Amino acid sequence: MDPTLDILHTALNGLMTRQSVLADNIANAATPGFKASQVDFETALRQAIANGGGAPPTNTATIAPTNAAANAQDGNNENLDSDTLSLSETELRYQAIVNAVNGKFSILKTSIEG
């Protein structure tokens, strides 16, 4: 079987991890000394797809601190605006991928049922 569903699965996992990290960033928007984090799963996923060889790993997400300068005297470097935006984007991309998964399923269903 082609790895489309596995790739979509990895993307869903990556977006879910990003959503958790963004939620934690926003939860700590006023915590003194808090350092915001960001998630990248696209780079490793793209690499895995480019290398071929079937299914990518189910989780390619890496969490790293953002390099943003502290925007408050208390050392907190969380950017509430950009993270709220990212959260909306993450949710919409999640829904788009769910649609893609469902599309794939409906193709499979058609080919099974004829």
Next chain:
Amino acid sequence: MSDMFSVFGVSGSALDVYKTWIDAVSDNVANADNTSPTSGPAFQARYIVAQAVPGGPDNTGAGVQVAGVNYGPAGGVEIYDPSDPQADSKGMVRKPDIDMGEQMTALIIAQRGYEANLAVVSRAQSAYQAALSIGNA
């Protein structure tokens, strides 16, 4: 793989912290004009100390918690008000040292933070609902 619905726990912890903060600010403002005799302490404003909670599924962070409370100075400020029944022989009473501008700023920050986390909850809910619809095509 993340825990199911973990964002609710993270954002819930933040709602809890911001609410505690709003409660403290409203108590500070409510007591800002208290007077007490110079022989005793003044009302001490409460300042909530927030602290990030590490951990969570895949180490994405587990939210925030109230780590403790700092208090304003017990000395407050002494002002001259001989008409106050609590005034000492020199006509002085003690009042809390509360900066109203600082309190109102904190109130706005806490309120905005509360709203931001409420928005996160509704965003997460949409994503989870999408996840639950996988296979419904």
